[in-house]
Amino acid sequence: MPFPNIFNWSMTYRSDSDIPQPYGKIQRRLLKQRNPEEQCNKLQSNRSKLVAWTVSNCSPKLDRNKVAEGLANLLPVDVYGRCGQYQCPWKKTFLTHVCQKHQEKMYKFYLAFENSLCEEYVTEKFFNTLKSDMVPVVYGLGDYASIAPPKSFINVRDFKTIKELADYLLWLDRNPKEYAKYFEWKEYFEVIEFARLNIWCDVCEKVTKERDTGWPEKKTWGDLRAWFLTKIPKKGVSNESEADGFSNNGFIRSEPACI
Numbered sequence: 001m002p003f004p005n006i007f008n009w010s011m012t013y014r015s016d017s018d019i020p021q022p023y024g025k026i027q028r029r030l031l032k033q034r035n036p037e038e039q040c041n042k043l044q045s046n047r048s049k050l051v052a053w054t055v056s057n058c059s060p061k062l063d064r065n066k067v068a069e070g071l072a073n074l075l076p077v078d079v080y081g082r083c084g085q086y087q088c089p090w091k092k093t094f095l096t097h098v099c100q101k102h103q104e105k106m107y108k109f110y111l112a113f114e115n116s117l118c119e120e121y122v123t124e125k126f127f128n129t130l131k132s133d134m135v136p137v138v139y140g141l142g143d144y145a146s147i148a149p150p151k152s153f154i155n156v157r158d159f160k161t162i163k164e165l166a167d168y169l170l171w172l173d174r175n176p177k178e179y180a181k182y183f184e185w186k187e188y189f190e191v192i193e194f195a196r197l198n199i200w201c202d203v204c205e206k207v208t209k210e211r212d213t214g215w216p217e218k219k220t221w222g223d224l225r226a227w228f229l230t231k232i233p234k235k236g237v238s239n240e241s242e243a244d245g246f247s248n249n250g251f252i253r254s255e256p257a258c259i
Contacts, residue, residue, distance in 0.1 A: 005220040006220065007221045007224065008219060008220055009206070009221075013120060013122070013123075014120050014228075019206055021194075021202070023193075024124065024127030025127075025192050026149065026189050027189065028188060029189060029190050032188065033186060033188075047106055048106065049078060050075055050077075050169065050173060051071070051076060051108075051111060051169070052078050052103040052111070052134070053068060053077060053080065053084070053110065053111035054079075054080040054088075054100075055080075055083045055084065055113075056082040057083070058082060058083035062115065063117060063139075064111075064115065067156060067162065074166035075169060078107070088103075089102055097128040100132045100134070103132075104132040105133075109134055109135050110132065110136055111137050112125040112139075113140070114142070117141050118141055119231065121140060121258075122142035126144070126148075126153070127194070128193070130148065131191045131193070135172075135182045136152075137165075138156065139155075139157070149185040151184065154169070228257070229258060
């Protein structure tokens, strides 16, 4: 339902919301972490498996499932959850981050595939994996390069074919020093999960600002559904490094918002 002219503000993961609320964010550490590469090298000696994936929606129509299936034909992919043959020690939980505590002890990569291909839709699948000791292999329409440091993830869309992606993962598996480079960013940055974001503080701040300035931006949203399913307008492109410490090249969007 569009709910025309009922709501004044929007609060979603999209950057063009009145109050943007992403599923997580990455920020610079106040104190430099001890060498994460050294920790990674210790972990590699104990990890013999390559790729893990936890998934509960088994529909073969989903693009992510087709990509995962193609990858599994070229290298070992262990599938956990309702759609796989593996289960976490805690069978009653479907929380991905809980299962990852078990998986990160055995696997080097994790498929952080989104179940919906919508622009800027980057969920806890990505941020939780970044916090783990596995490298996220991402598949979605999020602008990952603008929200995460270089060499912190591997994007399926950067490869021409699934075989090219599989060959790269196998190459990293054979080259520990190259694999370890995907953890160097942790020395300077940390992941803030959704639960730790100041959501209601952001709401209060906006209410206070609007009230103190006489409510200059009075408005109501027309067709929320149309807005949510329409592409985000292109913003200016800048090649300059931002204050957060990694490159942000703006937002280059493509139609439609979801595919």
